[in-house]
Amino acid sequence: MAKFPVIAVLPPLIFAGLAATFYIGMQKEDADALPSTLIGKPAAQLTTTPMPQSPSFDGEDLAASGVKLVNFWASWCVPCRAEHPQLEQLAEEGVTLYGVNYKDKPEDAERFLAELGNPFTALGADTTGVTARDWGVYGVPETFVVDGEGNVVLRFAGPIDPTVLESKIRPAMEEAAK
Secondary structure (H helix, E strand, O other), X not given: OOOOOHHHOHHHHHHHHHHHHHHHHHOOOOOOOOOOOOXXXXXXXXXXXXXXXXXXXXXXXXXXXXXXXXXXXOOOOHHHHHHHHHHHHHHHOOOEEEEEXXXXXXXXXXXXXXXXXXXXXXXXXEOOOHHHHXXXXXXXXXXXXXXXXXXXXXXXXXXXXXXHHHHHHXXXXXXXXX
């Protein structure tokens, strides 16, 4: 009787073990959520420049009473275009929405807003990426829910679609309003 080499069984066993590990890891709730050190703390400083023909905002605006959202976006960002209808909807509902235009050309940002509409209460340009770095932004779009004391309640990385709006953003806004 021929002996079966153990080494022949190892690759399939290793593969099966890795596949099981990845599968289990993907089953965790909010597996795609990125951590933020700002949750429950004051919003980071804003190092932005004013955008042409738009009011600007600063830390005092973020600390003012009421719930507000801070959205990092760019004209070259395809997911930013996809989430724009939800931002327009929030603006129509009277939500204070501050926009931070990330590493973009002012003329491209203006063209984007002229085409899709401007849902933002006020805007700032982050041409160097310093504000995004200070806020812990991984990429655009990212949205932060800020309470009436200027504290971050939620950081959502990625585009806001209707499901995210109802399951994450609105509950965080309700929490921020308390």
